[in-house]
Amino acid sequence: MSFVLVQVIVGGLLLGAVYALFSSGLTLVWGMMNIVNFAHGDFVMLGMYVAFMVFTLFGAGPLVGAPLATIVLATLGVVVYFGLIRSIMKGPMLAQILGTFGLALLLRYSVFWWFGANFLSLPQNIVGGTYAVFGLRIEASRLLAGVVALLVTLGLHLLLTRTSLGSKMLAVAEDATAAQLMGIRPDTMQAIAWAIAAGATGLAGALIATFFYIVPTVGETLGIVAFVTVSLGGFGSVPGALVAGLLIGVIESLSAYLIGAVYKDIVVYALFLSFLWFRPQGLMGKS
Amino acid sequence: MAFKHVLKLLAVAAVTVACAGAASGDDKVVKIGAIFPMTGGAASAGVHAKFALEVALDIINNAHPELGDFPLAKNAGLAGLGGAKVEVSFADNQGSPATGQNQALRLITEEKVVALTGAYQSGITLTTSAIAEKYGIPFLNGESVAANLTERGFKWFFRVTPVATDFAKIYSEFLADMKASGARTDSIALVHDNTEYGTSVAGTITQAFKDKGLNVALDVSYAVNATDVQSQVLQLKEKKPDVVLMISYTSDAILYAKTMQALDYKPPMLLADDAGYSDPSFIKAVGKSSQGAFNRSSWSVGPPGSTTAIIADLYKKKSGDEMDDTAARQMQGFFVLCEAIDRAGSTDPAKIQAALQKTDLKPNQLMMGYKGVKFDDKGQNVLASGVIIQLQDGENYVAVWPKANAEKAPVMPYKGW
Numbered sequence: 001m002s003f004v005l006v007q008v009i010v011g012g013l014l015l016g017a018v019y020a021l022f023s024s025g026l027t028l029v030w031g032m033m034n035i036v037n038f039a040h041g042d043f044v045m046l047g048m049y050v051a052f053m054v055f056t057l058f059g060a061g062p063l064v065g066a067p068l069a070t071i072v073l074a075t076l077g078v079v080v081y082f083g084l085i086r087s088i089m090k091g092p093m094l095a096q097i098l099g100t101f102g103l104a105l106l107l108r109y110s111v112f113w114w115f116g117a118n119f120l121s122l123p124q125n126i127v128g129g130t131y132a133v134f135g136l137r138i139e140a141s142r143l144l145a146g147v148v149a150l151l152v153t154l155g156l157h158l159l160l161t162r163t164s165l166g167s168k169m170l171a172v173a174e175d176a177t178a179a180q181l182m183g184i185r186p187d188t189m190q191a192i193a194w195a196i197a198a199g200a201t202g203l204a205g206a207l208i209a210t211f212f213y214i215v216p217t218v219g220e221t222l223g224i225v226a227f228v229t230v231s232l233g234g235f236g237s238v239p240g241a242l243v244a245g246l247l248i249g250v251i252e253s254l255s256a257y258l259i260g261a262v263y264k265d266i267v268v269y270a271l272f273l274s275f276l277w278f279r280p281q282g283l284m285g286k287s
Numbered sequence: 288m289a290f291k292h293v294l295k296l297l298a299v300a301a302v303t304v305a306c307a308g309a310a311s312g313d314d315k316v317v318k319i320g321a322i323f324p325m326t327g328g329a330a331s332a333g334v335h336a337k338f339a340l341e342v343a344l345d346i347i348n349n350a351h352p353e354l355g356d357f358p359l360a361k362n363a364g365l366a367g368l369g370g371a372k373v374e375v376s377f378a379d380n381q382g383s384p385a386t387g388q389n390q391a392l393r394l395i396t397e398e399k400v401v402a403l404t405g406a407y408q409s410g411i412t413l414t415t416s417a418i419a420e421k422y423g424i425p426f427l428n429g430e431s432v433a434a435n436l437t438e439r440g441f442k443w444f445f446r447v448t449p450v451a452t453d454f455a456k457i458y459s460e461f462l463a464d465m466k467a468s469g470a471r472t473d474s475i476a477l478v479h480d481n482t483e484y485g486t487s488v489a490g491t492i493t494q495a496f497k498d499k500g501l502n503v504a505l506d507v508s509y510a511v512n513a514t515d516v517q518s519q520v521l522q523l524k525e526k527k528p529d530v531v532l533m534i535s536y537t538s539d540a541i542l543y544a545k546t547m548q549a550l551d552y553k554p555p556m557l558l559a560d561d562a563g564y565s566d567p568s569f570i571k572a573v574g575k576s577s578q579g580a581f582n583r584s585s586w587s588v589g590p591p592g593s594t595t596a597i598i599a600d601l602y603k604k605k606s607g608d609e610m611d612d613t614a615a616r617q618m619q620g621f622f623v624l625c626e627a628i629d630r631a632g633s634t635d636p637a638k639i640q641a642a643l644q645k646t647d648l649k650p651n652q653l654m655m656g657y658k659g660v661k662f663d664d665k666g667q668n669v670l671a672s673g674v675i676i677q678l679q680d681g682e683n684y685v686a687v688w689p690k691a692n693a694e695k696a697p698v699m700p701y702k703g704w
Binding site for chain 2: 117
């Protein structure tokens with residue numbers, strides 16, 4: 001195997017970890033409430049702008065920006081749940097789609113109005129340059145995002161499977177009425193789920209901002225990958241999103257290198273569709 | 288009682304409308320439609336285009352004696368139409384050829400514009416100008432460079448900017464000169480997106496280079512608005528071309544610059560084809576990582592007090608950004624259109640078309656470094672030209688080629704960061 005090929009695969013894994021990171025929030029909301037959050041990509045975008053603001057106002061990097069983005073977005077998640085989601089959940093599926101889509105446009109064009117259409121960027125070395133390991137080049141910012149992706153996935157998985165809060169959330173997801181009869185408040189649980197999901201998404205945005213450009217429409221560019229990652233991984237499965245993200249990242253990188261960048265999406269989506277043909281519930285989803 | 292109130296209100300409304308109608312009848316207005324990407328991935332370019340046109344409107348509609356003989360500047364409004372004011376209806380193409388087409392239709396049929404300008408992305412200029420052609424409305428394009436736009440036998444389409452064939456010639460002459468001064472130009476890699484702009488410009492350049500005996504060793508084509516370009520950069524790193532020619536919009540241009548730095552890849556020479564590399568937000572975001580990048584341009588600020596310097600100043604006051612080549616070409620296009628309407632002395636589309644066909648502007652009547660403006664049968668400006676500029680300090684481009692127009696000598700190799 002040629003040396004460059006190893007670099008391509010490493011690059012793909014790091015890319016995939018980032019895909020997994022910004023998909024975890026989506027899969028949580030999707031799995032918990034059966035709501036497709038079309039504003040997900042724009043939550044990532046908001047996280048990126050929080051990181052940018054933290055840098056311009058305080059000169060601080062992701063060490064401050066990432067926690068702050070998590071808190072800001074988690075708060076927004078709760079506000080969105082009580083202000084919008086709770087009411088549109090009672091409506092038909094179409095209302096949910098249009099509701100979150102409207103939210104996406106509202107967020108996008110508010111940022112557009114406030115920050116303008118210019119492309120912004122954090123300084124290249126805000127996390128600390130590039131490491132050369134046996135001649136392989138690994139960007140510190142991507143490595144950080146990859147490690148955080150693993151930690152977030154592990155954390156969410158443990159939360160859902162090992163804690164009473166997680167059990168309560170899953171109970172609400174299973175049957176809200178039955179859960180209520182057991183003394184669990186569905187509203188509270190779902191608001192917590194939104195806070196966690198949006199917070200994780202904000203965290204992802206703040207970390208992606210360290211190596212990607214920032215622009216109001218960036219959610220469009222990143223959003224589609226999140227939906228593919230979640231459906232390949234299995235709706236609601238957090239570890240599934242991680243595996244799917246890594247798979248997509250490596251397939252994208254390899255096909256771009258071996259066949260040509262312009263064909264990589266064809267390869268990814270063809271494999272994705274044929275996989276769903278055999279396993280519509282995704283890699284780790286429940287059938 | 289209530290009914291009487293309603294009647295009164297209706298009467299007042301009717302009188303108001305009548306007055307407003309009479310008032311606007313006195314002040315003649317020439318309405319032009321402008322279609323740009325105000326939202327979507329290329330919104331940054333569209334927003335700057337809007338600023339450019341607004342500055343042009345200020346120059347046309349108000350007296351600007353400080354601009355000397357610059358067309359339409361001296362007096363307020365269009366003299367040929369009794370001082371009529373020019374008004375622009377802006378429309379958003381959202382980065383989509385279909386939306387652009389719908390907006391063109393709306394501007395023509397509902398807003399009753401007498402001419403159109405736009406639409407930044409070549410692929411959208413393609414569809415919007417087809418609507419103008421169908422309705423017999425002049426379409427003036429100042430910035431789209433895909434060669435085929437003027438190869439469709441259109442009678443209502445006029446383009447002021449130099450096009451892909453012109454740049455291809457500029458690039459091959461520039462590379463020949465650089466080779467003569469010791470730079471290696473034996474293998475060239477083209478990196479371009481898959482839009483109308485990317486593919487057609489890459490195609491034209493490949494053909495022109497082939498004719499000149501230049502070797503295009505690698506063609507890297509990628510889907511626009513990429514999420515990741517590591518593999519493409521690694522391909523370049525492995526093939527080691529002497530020259531990398533970038534044909535990309537802003538989003539991808541920034542991502543390439545960041546990824547090249549992360550993977551520590553510096554081509555000996557990086558030559559960019561305008562677009563993303565001319566966007567002021569590209570320079571702010573990654574200019575310091577792209578030091579030494581060559582680019583093409585037809586715009587130069589010029590010495591203080593010159594027409595171009597005054598225009599650049601007005602633009603900076605309006606937008607907060609430095610004038611870039613793309614915005615300047617759009618502005619120049621708009622001036623050419625208004626000059627023709629002024630000369631036609633009419634808002635009749637056919638008369639504007641006839642005036643455009645007779646356009647003959649000299650270099651001193653232009654803000655761009657063209658040799659003039661004169662359209663051929665296809666509607667292409669045959670006097671369009673450009674220079675090579677270089678981002679030497681990572682903050683401002685300076686003209687480096689040809690020697691006659693150069694502010695500084697070209698610096699090799701590509702420095703990067």
